[in-house]
Amino acid sequence: MTTASRNHASAPIAILTDFGYRDHYAGVLSGVVARIAPNARVIDLSHGIPPQSITAGALVLAHSWRFFPDRTIFLAVVDPGVGTERLPIAIASRAGARFVGPDNGVLMLAAQAAGIQRAVVLESARYRLPATSATFHGRDIFAPAAAWLARGVAITSLGRALPKPQPLKLPEPEESARQVQGEVIYVDGFGNLVTNISGASVVRMKARFREKSLSVRIEKGAAMNLYRSYADAPVNSPLATIGSFDFLEIAVRDSSAERRLGCGVGARVTLSPRG
Numbered sequence: 120m121t122t123a124s125r126n127h128a129s130a131p132i133a134i135l136t137d138f139g140y141r142d143h144y145a146g147v148l149s150g151v152v153a154r155i156a157p158n159a160r161v162i163d164l165s166h167g168i169p170p171q172s173i174t175a176g177a178l179v180l181a182h183s184w185r186f187f188p189d190r191t192i193f194l195a196v197v198d199p200g201v202g203t204e205r206l207p208i209a210i211a212s213r214a215g216a217r218f219v220g221p222d223n224g225v226l227m228l229a230a231q232a233a234g235i236q237r238a239v240v241l242e243s244a245r246y247r248l249p250a251t252s253a254t255f256h257g258r259d260i261f262a263p264a265a266a267w268l269a270r271g272v273a274i275t276s277l278g279r280a281l282p283k284p285q286p287l288k289l290p291e292p293e294e295s296a297r298q299v300q301g302e303v304i305y306v307d308g309f310g311n312l313v314t315n316i317s318g319a320s321v322v323r324m325k326a327r328f329r330e331k332s333l334s335v336r337i338e339k340g341a342a343m344n345l346y347r348s349y350a351d352a353p354v355n356s357p358l359a360t361i362g363s364f365d366f367l368e369i370a371v372r373d374s375s376a377e378r379r380l381g382c383g384v385g386a387r388v389t390l391s392p393r394g
Contacts, residue, residue, distance in 0.1 A: 197221075
């Protein structure tokens with residue numbers, strides 16, 4: 120193996136899926152990688168993405184990739200369109216990270232943040248398993264491609280160039296002089312409701328209404344206060360805070376906002392001055 124190949128093999132492969140752990144699917148991806156690139160370190164980023172939720176997978180990947188070593192290969196399989204005409208792709212970024220998965224937008228928030236250098240369609244038979252199932256491209260196409268990248272194979276060897284991968288468009292909040300209206304776009308495992316209202320929007324509103332405190336309201340619920348952290352709110356109280364996604368999120372101290380408030384993805388949220 121060349122020096123370049125050894126350097127590539129030292130980069131981790133981080134795996135993100137909606138497979139869960141009940142079945143064998145997640146483990147088989149690691150097995151395929153181990154057969155092709157036994158020296159590659161495999162990290163399970165998450166297998167708890169809600170089933171078929173491309174947006175959730177894209178958000179988790181976008182808020183994770185920069186915390187990994189340079190040249191990490193991110194294998195992301197949230198693929199409700201498996202077996203259809205959607206393309207299997209790999210993306211190399213200017214930041215060094217590589218992304219492998221379906222061309223359905225799940226890679227794009229992270230890849231765009233990392234700076235897309237080139238994208239290819241995974242079509243070379245040499246770098247996939249001999250038999251390809253119509254329902255498990257994670258095993259047969261994506262995991263082999265990630266493993267061969269770890270072995271030092273150039274991304275251009277995996278297939279033809281793809282000029283424009285499929286984008287992912289998140290809903291945009293509406294900001295006026297007196298309020299910001301957004302919606303819940305992700306629910307984490309604690310039941311915290313992550314919105315599309317950015318931390319920067321909250322800062323702007325605070326600066327605009329210095330003499331007034333801000334409040335947050337979800338759907339038809341009561342107004343709640345903004346806190347710096349979960350623990351600053353009274354136990355079992357609803358609260359709003361800027362979470363680790365750097366978005367406004369709604370939580371319940373020591374409980375689940377999803378269960379308590381009966382809200383999930385798509386619920387409307389309003390940030391405005393109190394009074």
